[in-house]
Amino acid sequence: MNRRNFLRNLTLGSLGLAAADSSLHAFDFGGIDVGKVVEGGTKMASGAGGVGLKQEMAIGGSVATKIVANNNGLLKTPEAARRIALLGKSLARYSYRPTLNFRFAIMDTDIVNGFSAPGGYVFISRGLVEAVKNDDQLAGVLAHEISHITRRHALQIISRGQFVSGMVDVASGSSSDFAQFDVGIDKVTNTLMEKGFDPDIEFEADAYGAKLAYDTGFAKNGLLEFLKLLKVSKGGDHERVFSTHPPLSERIEKLAELS
């Protein structure tokens, strides 16, 4: 991904440069210093070391069971589950992997957080659903999680490790070295639910998510507004609010630079 181009497009869209006679400049940057936004940023590769869809689903399904087990199960209320699924699937149609079959669910916990697993599994907490003020904010959160999947952030944890080939072999059914597989899954779930991704990866998911929300027709600043809301209402409660993400103030600052 050319991050400069992405930010340029997002900003242009945000600025509403829509007239046909501006077409030749439609994807030029509109006068804001993008360089200061991406300075020091790391370009994240989109690939994941040749992990195919079957292997991704095996890895993602395993990670999903761990997420569900560690977050008090899923809320099965049909109306709530359907709202999240329809909104999420609308976003997924314009994601970087629009033909992947995404699935969405609500974790039955009052913490405020979201997780995703390879293969299209997206989870947000009941506490988060109760905290958002509107669909723009909810879309911002879901788009962030979708972007982790489409940019294969969790798979890159595996592909960087020495256990990738062993994991792929188990996921393919050609090996029974389960210890190797389990170590890899634990590495991913530890990152997702304990340590968190590197801040640059989270900021990248925030930025791609903001663009995805905008592309789908939601406000570009839904996530930004939600994070501001949380900072005011629950700013000191880092244990229960996006505890696996960078501090709210840093994410707010980065997102504000995109708007």
Next chain:
Amino acid sequence: MATLYSKKPDLALYAEKSNASAVTGKIAFQEKVKVLATEGRWVKVGSSNGKSGWVYSGNLSDDKPPDENKNDFNTGNAGDVSTATAARGIDETSKQYASRNHVGNAVELVEWMESFNDKISTTEVVQYMKDHKLGEYAGS
């Protein structure tokens, strides 16, 4: 002149800024197109073999999608027809992982999640998007 890439296979180009207008051609996954004009969230593009038409901007990317995204095709989210993917249940490798790691009770919930989502057809998603004025259905 800016260039963009199709994120989808057989992405339709339209005569006007509406997916209800005539289809003037289709572009392939990863196909590079030039931006000829923009209006709102719609982009008029031209391909190297002379095809041109309007595309909803969300279907295009400014970076070329990787080859491995081809693995996603036909997994159920691609077109405007009903979802094709039947609920097959969680992968056997995942079930074995859950059993070994004492989270086997979560398998049923993840399978419920899959089944619940897979029962929602693409037609229902499109209707939701029309009702909420989203994406290329904002004008419908």
